[in-house]
Amino acid sequence: MQDMLLDMRSITKTFPGVKALDNVSLQVKTGEIHAICGENGAGKSTLMKVLSGVYPAGSYDGEIHYDGALTEMRDIADSEARGIIIIHQELALVPLLSIAENLFLGNENARGGVIDWRDTNRRTEVLLRKVGLRDAPTTQVEKLGVGKQQLVEIAKALAKDVRLLILDEPTSALSESDSQKLLDLMLELKAQGMTQIIISHKLNEVRRVADSVTVIRDGQSVSSFDTSDGITEDRIVRDMVGRSMENRYPERTPEIGERIMRVADWSVYHPEHDDRQVIKDVGFDVRAGEVVGIAGLMGAGRTELAMSIFGRSWGQNISGTVEMHGQPADVSDVSRAIAAGLAYVPEDRKSLGLILDDSITRNITISNLPDVARGPVLNEHAEKRVAEKYRGDLGIRTPGVFQKVVNLSGGNQQKVVLSKWLFAGPEVLILDEPTRGIDVGAKYEIYGLINDLAAAGKGVVMISSEMPELLGMCDRIYVMNEGAFVGEMPASDASQERIMSLIVNN
Known part of the structure; x- marks a missing residue:
């Protein structure tokens, strides 16, 4: 039988006017991957902040037993000294510093007050190899993609002799391929004996890597079980939202009307490289009461298309036309785009929305x-x-x-x-990854709002990397690859296989 590394008992944490955690318990065995699931706002991250010392002993009620002993975390340094390292959803890297500088920031390899850069870079290379990176230790972090930055965060944790690694929504901003690499790394670390906690609402990821699951709802732990018991996604969803969800997408009977918006011959060049064409003669239309999807892989140009249409927020040397109700529309800046009846919900809501x-x-x-x-x-x-x-x-x-x-x-x-x-009061609403980083219950609510907009006669453009989401929500789907539209089809004729075939064959 595995030893119990962590036993959190009856944790209660209150903020002014809000009880974030109410008598929550969590048990994690040595060497396992334990998933914590729950809706946004359920208290998952708060519980981990209690464990990692962000909320120190005395600011909450309950007990933490770690490695068989009653433990109080006075601060983050206290928890890290015990080998408990948390990687937050918002990465804590300094963009202008190198990988090596980030890995040993606050934990510098110095002698007599002078940093030994040769040894620091050597140790960095060893850590980077452990997480599957081949970048030079001197590479600035801002030059890395989000997927690599997430791996740098894990390397940073490994530099601190981690025993319990906590990953808070680690794949929320990653592409599918980067997500798979991260999950593979988690399994490798498990094989090496490392205990891990993953906070995630992506149930396919939980099913792939987790040995056990705890579900938290409204600040309370409602269930805990081993995945070897054959627990289904439907069971986890039911525990998360407090109700059964047979259909992940609300039903809608579309009533599609006249064309509201038409985009023709839309071309956009990169804002910093004026010889690089990013959007290539794209054309599409949106009708009243219609949800139009745009499918494509990361880097296909979907976000750049949306931002360039919405007030030329991205790109240079933009050409083409936008019509609203058959009349030319001025979308030359954001205020004019809004006045023309457009709205744009960005992919990165925290930075841009x-x-x-x-x-x-x-x-x-x-x-x-x-x-x-x-x-x-x-x-x-x-x-x-x-x-x-x-x-x-x-x-x-x-x-x-x-x-x-x-x-x-x-x-x-x-x-x-x-x-x-x-x-x-827009007539056409462009939604860029509208459910990214959102749990299954909140997704359903967002889907309902999209359907309400369509029922009110609005036009909706939905960009999503989740093909089931496009297939479940849209009336018509455009497929985008390398800056161009390579296919269009009614959702009734669409499938993941057909969409991917259009992408890889064009």
């Missing part, structure tokens, strides 16, 4: 300030009414609309972004 340190109220109303102002002066009562309306309509879970957006879960942040653009 929200002001994280501002309130829900301000984030929702910022796209349409004239409607909440008296002349040049904002009407705070009107702002609050608008925010409360969308809080209710979209089910934003928050103690109040004046809460800072940074404190919301990913799903609720996405609802705030959607609220912002719904308040602007």
Whole structure:
């Protein structure tokens, strides 16, 4: 029988007005991969912050038994000294420093106050090989892709003699291939005897790597089981959301009307390399009540297409036409694109879609300030009414609309972004990876909102890397590869195999 490395008992953590954890327990065996599943805001990350000393002993109730002894983590350094290392969803790397500098930041290999760079680089090379990287130790982190940066974070953990590695949504920003590499590495580390905890809502990943699972819902641990017992995804989903979800996509009977938007001969060049054409003579249209999908692999140009149409937010030497209701539309900057009836929910909601340190109220109303102002002066009562309306309509879970957006879960942040653009009153809403980093329950709610928009006669363009999502939600799908559209089909004729065939054969 495996020894119990970690036993968290009756952990309760309260913030002003919110009980984030309520009597949560977690047991992790030595050498296993233990998955923690739950909806956004369920308390998963909070529990791990208690374990890793981000929330120190005394700020919560309950006990932590680690390696057979009652343990109190006073701070992060205390937990790291015990070999507990957490890799947060938001990577904690310094972009302008090298890989080697990041790996040993705060843990420098120095003699007499002077860093031994030769030995540091040698040790870095050894660590990078362990995680499957061949980049030079002197490479600046900002020059690495997100997938490689995630591996650098793991190498950084290995440099600290990690015994328990915690990965919080490690694949949320990764491509499919990078995700698979990371999961393979987790299995390799397990084979070497390392204990790991993965926080994830991607149940296919949980099924692939986890030996056991704990499900947390609304701040409480509701179930825990071994994956060898034949537990199904449906069981995990039911425990996560508190109800059965036979259908992952809400039903909709489309009522498609006249054409709202038409894009023709759209070409875009890279903003820094004026000889590199990224979007190549793309054309498509969107009708009232229609959800149009754009499929393609990472790097196909989908985000660049969307951003260039929305106020020329990306690219240079842009040519082509956009029509709204058969008339030329001016989309030469963001304000004109909004006035023309367009809205864009970006892939990276935290960097491009929200002001994280501002309130829900301000984030929702910022796209349409004239409607909440008296002349040049904002009407705070009107702002609050608008925010409360969308809080209710979209089910934003928050103690109040004046809460800072940074404190919301990913799903609720996405609802705030959607609220912002719904308040602007668009006719066509472009959604770029609208459910990335969102759990299965919140996804279903977002899908319902998309269907509501279509039912109200809006046009929706949906960019997604998840083909089942496009097949389940869209009426028509365009396939994009290397900056060009290589296929179009009604969703009723589409399949993952057909989409991939168009991509690899063009």
